[in-house]
Amino acid sequence: MPELRESLNQDQLRAVLAAAGASGSWDWDIVGERLYVDYRFAELYALPGDDLSAGFETSAFFRAIHPEDRPRIRIAVAGMLAGAALFSKEFRVISPSGAVLWMHGRGQSHLDEDDQPVRFTGLLVDVTERKRTEERLRIAQSAGGVGTFEYSDGFATVSVSSEFCRLLGLHPADRLPVRTINAVLCEGEPLLIPEGSQAAPPDSLGGEFQVCRGEDRERRWIARRGEVLRDADGSGYRLLGVIYDVTYAKLQEAALRDLNDTLEHRVAMEVAERRQAEEALRQAQKMEAVGQLTGGIAHDFNNLLTIIMGSVDMAIRRTESSADPRIRRALDNAMKGAERAAALTHRLLAFSRRQPLDPRAVNVPELLAGMSDLLLRTITEAIAITVDASDEIWTIEADPHQLENALLNLAVNARDAMPEGGALRITARNRSLSDTAAASPTDPGGEIPAGDYVAIDVVDTGTGMDETTLGQVFDPFFTTKEVGKGTGLGLSMVYGFAKQSGGGIQIASRPGAGTCVSLYLPRSIAEAEQSSDQLIASAEMGSPSETILVVEDDDDVRAYTVGALRDLGYGVIEAHDGASALGMLARHEQPIRLLMTDVVMPRMSGSELAFLARERQAGLAVLFTSGYTRDAIMHGGRLDEGVELLPKPFTMKNLASKVRELLDR
Known part of the structure; x- marks a missing residue:
């Protein structure tokens, strides 16, 4: 705390503490036997906040601690007052409202020139949700x-x-x-x-x-x-x-x-x-x-990641360039960790076929051409890349964003199999299967139903795999890469995406002769949509006249979403459940441009709310958000037609882009 006070003004300090999830800070003057706290600590402990500069008796530190935890914390604090270096304890406090909250207290002892403890400072971080x-x-x-x-x-x-x-x-x-x-x-x-x-x-x-x-x-x-x-x-x-x-x-x-x-x-x-x-x-x-490992907890886990990523994102935006660079580094590291956690959840859901897909008619040659720059940036110059897809290739039905992710995963695997360089070839061909194609022991991709497909082949000249390895390539967490260089979920995710899309995957490989992975995706009779790079990008900022109704039962997620939208310039009203949202629709004088609602909520789901809201206001745009949709807005793993979804966790940039896209239609 002393170091922070020297480098930040009070407003900046509060912003950093809020972003870090801190619920208060203290400064214990050991020599003067006085306890100095900030307004958050005083509010949590029900201490008078008229003049915090006067401090309090040191006994106030234990005032709100749960009676069962108080003896343990007294012993730990006694050690700090005697010169122990660090304090890190989790304990319960009873808030002024009577609620029991879990806190993580982290502090340190400050010594004088004679190595005698003179101050004991630290932070309280609310870890109730984590508990x-x-x-x-x-x-x-x-x-x-x-x-x-x-x-x-x-x-x-x-x-x-x-x-x-x-x-x-x-x-x-x-x-x-x-x-x-x-x-x-x-x-x-x-x-x-x-x-x-x-x-x-x-x-x-x-x-x-x-x-x-x-x-x-x-x-x-x-x-x-x-x-x-x-x-x-x-x-x-x-x-x-x-x-x-x-x-x-x-x-x-x-x-x-x-x-x-x-x-x-x-x-x-x-x-x-x-x-x-x-x-x-x-x-x-x-x-x-x-x-079992992912579905049951994905909703809560992604809600927490939304709060963490959103709070860190806001803190980064509001941290001045003159602030201590260690703060920025810490925030950047926190964001990277949260993004890795979100990617891990995404891959697990993809393998277990619980990832919501938004399939549409896709022009394969156009999609592959659009990926050329990304592939060139991802693959080393020692590898020659060839992309071959003729105009006669059929239109397919698939989620274009998930397809790009799947192809990028296959390209990265091919790159890692050619450490000394080689050739990577991506081709597309029309393929009709008159009978169900079953997997062989050396091709564990499972059955592919009869029908018309476009087969996208990713072929490398790398090290290849033996039959034993081929039999495990789609197992979750199986990887042939060195420890720390792969999660073992890349091919598992591609496998889950192909199956959920109504197609399949085949793989052929021999040691020293390279590998060919064939992704089969069903043919579509619809006309392909215009690619995203041909669309004119809209400005992401809004105006107060564009009113958005945010409905979210998680208070912290709702607070972040509302704050982010207001920072983007939109007019925002909020509700914690469906019934309250319908009441606001009826009372609000101006038409609401967009309903942004969580999918999984108690009493009334997001899809039920959207149906009733559109009955009251025809043409109302709806954006669903969810960390785990189950079957509320999708069937067979696919989003219902016309449904727009912003998966959790999302950053402010994702939020701004998706909202602007819907409002500009």
Whole structure:
């Protein structure tokens, strides 16, 4: 706090604290035995705010802390007053309204020239929503049967969830010794967690393990998935992953094997049909596992990311160039982290086919031509790029933005497979399938229904893959890249997009002979729309006469959205639910130009609100926002016709562009 006060005026300080989610700051004068706080701290603690410069008795610091947490915090503060360096504790406070809030207190001790503590300063950050989200995540993990773990190289214990303990039949705990975890493995099984300071990290966190549960000695099969994260300097690593029970799937596989052995002597290579059933079962299991992990919490997670990204975006815009450059760097790093989290959620939803698509008629040659500059910027000059799509190529039905993402993912994979350079060729061809095209063991893309398609081939001259690798390329989190250079979700996302679009994907590869990935997308009888680069871009600013009604049940998301739209110059009114929004439509004197509503809300959904609102005001433009739409505005994974969606999390730039686009139609 002293450093901030020296570099920022009070208004700037408040803006930074607000952007960081701070709920107050304190400055404890140890020598003078006085506590100085800002207005946020005083308001939270119900302290008189007439003259904060006079300070308060130091006992006021503990005034609002929950009685059950107060002894623990008193001990921690006593350590700071005695000269401890850092203070970082989470505890509950009781607000003046009686609500119980979770706070993260972070502070430090300041020493004089004799190394004696003279001041104790710090910040309070409201982490109530994070705590609630963690609880919801815990419930989701328990309901889905998914346990989480995190292990750091060289430590003797592992941070685990309660569901992790339950799956292994161990007593619930936040941390477990590595040896206790590995002790439940059946004889001959590889270690679940590396043991010993010299233990080498696993190549990946895949695999299935047979365990003999600690509490009842029941034998079960456990699958492990996740990532191996190496330190920047290569000196250590972390394991971050999940486990879940696959005993039933193992029994099903055993039953299928028995059936195969029996029928081989009676009805020859039905073999292909059985393999198809096994593949369908494996794909269904993968889809179910990813869906359990993402679908249930995506709505809340993307709401939180919207608040974080929006607040950081506003803080960046309002931070003066003369401010401490460390503040700008911190805000930039926060934005990058939030964007990576949003991209991860997007890819998981895409693989599990829960990503909302906006399919339309697409001219493939035109789309590929428009991607040329992007491909040239993304692919190294050591790789020759060829794009070949004749004018006779059929129009397809697909989401153009998701198609561009899928092709870019395939191009980046091809680039990484040619570290010494090579050739990348992207071609399009018309293809009619008279019968369903089934996947082979070396082509795990699944069946492609009969019909007319445009096949977009992405061909490289890279290192290629063997049959074992080909059988896993679409598995979530599977990657052949080095640790830290890939999430293993790129091809999984492309696979999910192709299937959700009504098409499919095929892959062919040999070691040393390169790889060909063929994306099959269904033919459309509609005329292709005008490409986005041919449209004239409109100014993104609005005017007060353009009134927008924002409906959002999450107070923080609504506050950010309303503030951003007002900064863009629009007239804005807000409502927390559908009933209030309909009342505002009836009372507002001037016509409302745009209804911007969340999809998933209690009592009345966004789609129900839009229907009733258009009955009251014909021609009202509607923009939906959502972090996870379920089936409210889409069917079969596709947005209903005429529906406009701004997915969460969104930045101020995304918001400005989409709103302007709708108002200018």
